[in-house]
Amino acid sequence: MQLIALATDYDGTLAHHGLVDGPTIAALERLKSAGRKLLMVTGRELTDLQRVFDRFDLFDLIVAENGSLLYFPENREERLVSTAPPPELVAGLEARGVSPLSVGRGIVATWEPNEGAVLETIQELGLEWQIIFNKGAVMVLPPGVNKATGLEAALADMGFSPLNVVGIGDAENDHAFLSACGASVAVANALDAVKGTADLVTPSDHGAGVAEAIETMLAEPSQLAILAAHRRRVLVGPDADAAILPDQGTVLIAGSSGLGKSTLATALLEKLQAQGFQLCVLDPEGDYDDLEGAVVIGDAKHEPVIHEALAVLEKPDAPPLSINMLGLSVQERPGFFREAILRVCELRAAKARPHWLLVDEAHHMLPAGGEGPPAELGPAILVTVHPDKIAHQALEAVKVLLAVGPQAGEVVESFCKAVGAAVPFVPPAPGEDMVLFWSRAQKAGPRWVHADPPRQEHKRHTRKYAEGELGEDKSFYFRGPDGALNLRAQNLRLFMQIADGVDDATWLHHLHRGDYARWFREAIKDDGLADEAQVLQDSQDAPTTRAAMREMIERRYTAPA
Numbered sequence: 001m002q003l004i005a006l007a008t009d010y011d012g013t014l015a016h017h018g019l020v021d022g023p024t025i026a027a028l029e030r031l032k033s034a035g036r037k038l039l040m041v042t043g044r045e046l047t048d049l050q051r052v053f054d055r056f057d058l059f060d061l062i063v064a065e066n067g068s069l070l071y072f073p074e075n076r077e078e079r080l081v082s083t084a085p086p087p088e089l090v091a092g093l094e095a096r097g098v099s100p101l102s103v104g105r106g107i108v109a110t111w112e113p114n115e116g117a118v119l120e121t122i123q124e125l126g127l128e129w130q131i132i133f134n135k136g137a138v139m140v141l142p143p144g145v146n147k148a149t150g151l152e153a154a155l156a157d158m159g160f161s162p163l164n165v166v167g168i169g170d171a172e173n174d175h176a177f178l179s180a181c182g183a184s185v186a187v188a189n190a191l192d193a194v195k196g197t198a199d200l201v202t203p204s205d206h207g208a209g210v211a212e213a214i215e216t217m218l219a220e221p222s223q224l225a226i227l228a229a230h231r232r233r234v235l236v237g238p239d240a241d242a243a244i245l246p247d248q249g250t251v252l253i254a255g256s257s258g259l260g261k262s263t264l265a266t267a268l269l270e271k272l273q274a275q276g277f278q279l280c281v282l283d284p285e286g287d288y289d290d291l292e293g294a295v296v297i298g299d300a301k302h303e304p305v306i307h308e309a310l311a312v313l314e315k316p317d318a319p320p321l322s323i324n325m326l327g328l329s330v331q332e333r334p335g336f337f338r339e340a341i342l343r344v345c346e347l348r349a350a351k352a353r354p355h356w357l358l359v360d361e362a363h364h365m366l367p368a369g370g371e372g373p374p375a376e377l378g379p380a381i382l383v384t385v386h387p388d389k390i391a392h393q394a395l396e397a398v399k400v401l402l403a404v405g406p407q408a409g410e411v412v413e414s415f416c417k418a419v420g421a422a423v424p425f426v427p428p429a430p431g432e433d434m435v436l437f438w439s440r441a442q443k444a445g446p447r448w449v450h451a452d453p454p455r456q457e458h459k460r461h462t463r464k465y466a467e468g469e470l471g472e473d474k475s476f477y478f479r480g481p482d483g484a485l486n487l488r489a490q491n492l493r494l495f496m497q498i499a500d501g502v503d504d505a506t507w508l509h510h511l512h513r514g515d516y517a518r519w520f521r522e523a524i525k526d527d528g529l530a531d532e533a534q535v536l537q538d539s540q541d542a543p544t545t546r547a548a549m550r551e552m553i554e555r556r557y558t559a560p561a
Contacts, residue, residue, distance in 0.1 A: 001182050001228045001246045002164055002352040003217060005037035007063075007151055007159030008210055009169035010044060010053070012135060013187050015208040018052045027214045027341055028058045034218055039063065041147045041167075041177055043134050045104040046071055046078065061158065064130060066139050067150025070104025070157070074156040081153045082106040082145045089129065089140070090122040108140040134173040142498060143397075148176035152317075161316040163232070163276055164352040166224055168213050183228035185213045199227040222247075234271040236264075236402065237450040242437045244268065246277070246355060246379040248555060250397040252362075254387045254411045255404035256522070261383050262277060262287045264435060267454040268381065269320065275354040279320040280313060283334050284361045286468055288322045292456045302466040306340050311356055313347055322356070326468040330364075337365040338374050341522055344377035355379060363389035364471060368418075385473075387411060390416040395419050399484055401438040401446075408436040412446055465524050466492050466557045474523040476515075480506040490522070492553050498551070504542035510545055511545060529556055 009016050014024065021348035032038055040059050042049060043066040056062065056073040064071055086109045091106065093101055096117045102109045108129075110118065115131060115138045117545035123131055127392050128143045148162075155162055167174075167181030170190035177182035178198065187209030195201050200216075200223075202209035216223055216299075229247035236242045244251050251268075253261050269279055270290060281288045289296050295312050298304030303325045312321045323340060325333045346353065351355065359365050366373055372393030382398070384390060403411040408427040418422045424445040438446035446486035470490045478487040478498055487507060489495035497508060510516060514537055521530035532552050536545045 001225050005165045006351050007039040007041050007165050007167045009174050012170040014210050024211050027211035031214045037360050041151050051189050055143035061154045063150035065107040067145050067147045080105050081379045082142045112136050125409045132173050135171045146176045148180040149405050151177045159351050183224045207398045232275045233465045237452045239390040239449045242449045249399040251381045251400045252398045253383045260404050265383050267452055270454050272356050278353045279356050280354040280356045281322040283322050284325045286324045286326045294322045296324055298327050300326040303327040323427055330471050342374045366394045383473050387415045399440050403436040476519045478502050481509040482549045507542050
């Protein structure tokens with residue numbers, strides 16, 4: 001995970017007794033000189049902060065009033081991101097003699113032990129405003145407003161994700177924004193509860209602790225990145241040691257057609273999305289159109305447009321994006337992929353996202369003997385039937401291999417030969433519905449693990465299989481009993497058109513061999529259709545079986561025209 005920004009609390013963290021010392025300022029200047037972004041996230045009101053701190057110029061953006069107000073130092077713009085305090089709330093607190101009492105743009109603040117009077121006033125007026133504590137300070141804010149929501153609003157304006165931020169704080173009101181950040185740091189003087197949930201606790205307190213965190217970001221960036229990646233790791237299943245992490249390069253999912261690669265990939269995508277990662281799927285054959293909540297660019301009748309895809313990814317909180325290439329010919333897809341991946345990686349270089357890529361049919365998109373990926377893929381999932389047919393440069397980046405199906409051991413052997421690595425021992429499969437997990441970073445060799453299924457129902461991709469263009473390796477070929485024909489059907493519509501035109505001997509030859517059922521099961525990935533086709537295999541009646549096959553297909557898919 002790239003950690004490209006620091007978000008720091010002020011009182012008790014950056015400042016000691018309200019002031020920031022010279023060495024801490026120098027550390028902030030070093031961070032800025034290194035090109036990192038710097039944000040302040042404070043409970044203070046802006047005018048109060050300006051009174052004690054005169055280096056606003058160091059910060060790209062300041063989140064003030066515990067998340068309710070944004071301040072842009074470059075142009076001195078203030079932006080309220082909550083509602084203003086109701087006049088009746090302020091009047092009620094004054095009537096109760098609450099003192100001291102401070103009213104900001106989006107916050108009302110006082111000190112303990114006034115929290116009782118504040119709560120009584122809120123209840124009496126029937127307001128939904130909340131009380132937040134900060135080491136004796138009592139802050140009253142609109143519902144749902146805190147440092148995390150303020151930081152999110154600030155980062156959205158900058159085009160960054162919280163997962164690429166190091167957060168540092170010390171008190172109760174810092175919990176929310178520290179949890180949202182990719183990596184969290186507590187200074188030595190922080191409350192024990194804050195230290196207990198932080199990824200790292202600095203040896204020094206206050207500003208000196210912030211300076212130590214900055215030095216770690218600059219001199220040992222991998223230390224915080226590893227901690228951040230571990231917190232956001234995604235488990236394949238119940239096994240706590242079988243996980244994918246964003247700091248460990250590429251994941252390869254491989255195995256025979258129809259054995260659950262896209263199902264496993266979908267389950268991993270769901271978990272990555274739940275962790276807050278931004279996802280981009282490069283999908284040559286429309287297998288991920290049904291990914292829950294995804295924005296899909298392109299379909300079987302429309303070519304995907306790269307600038308439309310980038311417009312979706314520009315927003316850090318965008319849903320998963322799936323780029324469907326079915327509208328392109330098979331020959332056009334690798335060229336489009338190279339251009340798309342180059343543009344996506346340019347966005348990554350600028351904004352550190354999308355965090356994860358998924359490349360389906362990777363052997364077609366990154367073929368062996370080709371140029372390899374036009375840019376470093378970073379955290380990515382490659383899905384393929386043929387790992388040995390993927391470009392060597394892409395395979396070298398693979399750190400975790402997930403092999404599915406009874407030939408999983410052969411997948412491992414094929415991968416190792418392709419990268420020139422020793423073939424490890426692969427234990428026999430203990431049962432069905434298991435996945436062979438191999439982390440090349442772990443001393444333990446490949447082992448079988450249970451994989452969690454996706455939450456969403458796996459749907460048939462009707463447009464893809466009915467009208468799209470399957471690759472040559474997934475098309476059906478009518479060859480006849482003597483092998484005299486070579487008629488290619490790259491979708492179900494063409495399959496039925498050719499079936500209507502071939503002679504009875506050719507039709508029955510493939511029917512009796514089980515070729516139709518095999519194609520439905522392995523290429524179309526529809527076990528139900530395959531099972532129905534198998535029932536017809538012994539029939540000698542060509543017209544009747546043709547008509548029955550057409551009815552099966554039209555019942556399950558959009559009727560081929």
